[in-house]
Amino acid sequence: MLNLMPSLAGWRPAASGERCAVATIITASGSVPRPPGTSMLVSESGEILGSLSGGCVEGAVVASALEVMADGGTRLEAFGFSSEDAFAVGLTCGGELEVHIQPLDGSAAGLGALRKFAGGDPERPLALIRRIDAGSGKTELPAVVVVPDPGSFRAAESAELASLLGLDALNLDAEAWREALLAAAAQLEPLLRGGRTGLVRLAPAQGCSGVPARGAQGTEGVVQPTEPVTLLVESRLPQARLLVFGANDFGAALVPAAKLLGYRVTLCDARPAFSAQERFAAADEVATGWPHRYLAAEAAAGRIDSRTVICVLTHDPKFDIPLLQEALELDIAFVGAMGSRRSHRQRIDGLLEAGVAPERLARLHSPIGLDLGAVTPAEVAVSITAELIAARTGAAACIPLRDGSGPIHSLPAGGTEPAISHQPALNKEQASQEIAWT
Template identity: 55%
Template structure:
């Protein structure tokens, strides 16, 4: 339901004053338009907020939601492609969806309605998580304001949702599994069972959104002016850094979330020391000046970050590698550097180079992808992404990594 946050404010009167139902994708396979966690609200008057498939199955979902409001029962509907019946409700893209439909009575004291009203207060980029029980006909929802620091033992509502005993130590293994998932910023379905849960097994839909990952762009020039606005729609918090005030202060760089005038390697070292650089951070070096590039890359390659890239020619790359080796940077760390930065798209202009750079950023996030034109590949377009290893063998995950 986190995908609905930008539009929830206008729906607050509906949530309070009417019966409604929430339809949510809880399993997706093959080529499907929307990932797990995508939700649609349906009021008893037939008003709709959100989409699950771009139109393929919405009519059937609305009908099922109205029925759920009438009888008060949750439903799990499966939609797929039926080649045998051209008029059957299904996905023309050939994938398959399981949609969980849960009614709410419109009472703001109800758990699901209350959770939605809490989500209204969150901005588009604010970290937040929502945990819902899917088993037993649906038994509530809990909003968590800081999923990166989630702690079940200090969250009575979450413990109640999991039906854990009052003893903080009880069910700790299951709590750790849930906390790990919340802190990852992932969305998916968790199957938790065994000792520590009074009711036995619990099926949870967990939607977790962390603060946007940072993209640190070093160098105020034509290429960064094109890259800054192009990176924003990908969900990055973009910072431009340049040591030269006359360059950094230009109006064309105001599309960045922040512009900093500082020596690049000093700024990066200070941000890392303050804990504002993490394993999701991207670093793009566009300065084209060895006096900035080399100390900056030396600092960057000592950090645990998601991506480090440096723009320039192959000759510049060879010179950088030599300088980094002379500075004592290990060859295996230099091998992690994306340089020359960008996929080979034939890019020439700054706007084209920005596309090339972001294409490599996306490709680095999905190393199993072929990076070929779709017309030269076969199989589902939206391949299922491999799940990260579970913290313990007893945790089963169906994950849509975002």
């Protein structure tokens, strides 16, 4: 549902408090147009905000949404491709979707909880937690819990989450209440802090046999259902950072390629004459300073987190060794360094001499990139970003260069050396800006 937040403030039915239903993709497999978490709003007057599939299933979803608003229940609809029925509602691309549809009114527990966060900065941290099991249709439960700061959310301390889980209606002592929230926290918080979308299934707080619960007037004896509680978690964090160390041709090619993947990119180099070049203007930040000192300062300031990526392209031991020594001590997503297999062996020797533990060295992606046969800076940038995607998704279809053998670069068919641009020569004024290597 986070995909709707930028447009929600200007949507007339939301502004007027009109009853709506929200349809959300909760599982997807195969080739599908949109990922889990994508939502579409349908008002009782038939107005629509958002899209789930680009047209394949929208008509059927709208019909179900109107029925949900009429009967007040929830629905779970499945859509796929049917080769037997040419007129069946489904996805022509061959994928499969499960779509959860639930009513959402204009109250403080429904759309009202979202409106104050609508239309804001799309990079602002925000998370939504919704209950989508059969119990989610209960009118006494909130429709959504809004988490303004996913990185610091403490599930065990959230009264709103306890209400969403229905703990208010159960005869639980303080210890059982806390255990239920801690069980939720163990699954919720990694998704929230990782900026990810996913389903969380929790065993009922009352256990398998059920626990007597209070009725509407506080009477005892109502046994709650024992089916799992299912939560849909959507979390959005600021852009993950990618730090490129090395103001050279390869850095110039990697900066825009990394931005295409959604990273906030910083280019850092110790040499002002190189880092100041216009070709690095696409970077979100350009820093001039010794790489290891810059990284240490950023980590101390709390601007490095578990999603941060570091790509070392300096190809110079006086930069690489202290920088990698610093980087390998951090809890980050990826550390990679460019170079030949010979320079990689020398780099490993240097890091071992510097006191880096062998288990830390196992985290180093060196030589960086997938084995695509890349030669030019642009091709190397594709190779590096390909490995970043593979590392992030866990895909193993291609071989990282660090796991291969033989020459990294080979000549194309015909044996002609490819044209590679080189660093422009420095004039005297630029050369005078070079720092002294001490």
